[in-house]
Amino acid sequence: MKSDSPIALADLTKMTEDERELLVTRIRERRLAPVRAYEELTLMQAEARKEKLEDMWEKQMELFGKDLARADKAMETLEKRGTRLRAIKLEIEEL
Numbered sequence: 001m002k003s004d005s006p007i008a009l010a011d012l013t014k015m016t017e018d019e020r021e022l023l024v025t026r027i028r029e030r031r032l033a034p035v036r037a038y039e040e041l042t043l044m045q046a047e048a049r050k051e052k053l054e055d056m057w058e059k060q061m062e063l064f065g066k067d068l069a070r071a072d073k074a075m076e077t078l079e080k081r082g083t084r085l086r087a088i089k090l091e092i093e094e095l
Contacts, residue, residue: 012020 010019010023012023015023
């Protein structure tokens with residue numbers, strides 16, 4: 001292309017059709033570069049958020065499992081204590 005720069009613009013009337021097409025293509029590419037960068041960064045940000053949420057999910061599931069195990073153990077203890085109390089009551093009634 002004949003000296004096309006921000007300081008010395010090429011004369012469009014002296015360009016061939018191919019040169020004009022090339023100029024338009026380069027302008028499009030220059031204008032699309034920031035859009036592509038923005039889209040890429042947006043995708044990276046979404047992926048980072050997804051990973052963070054997945055980590056939070058796993059941690060909460062782990063805590064839920066631990067709480068559930070404690071609740072099961074407490075229920076077993078209550079059932080044993082209830083059985084023991086019924087046994088003592090029966091023994092008292094027999095006396």
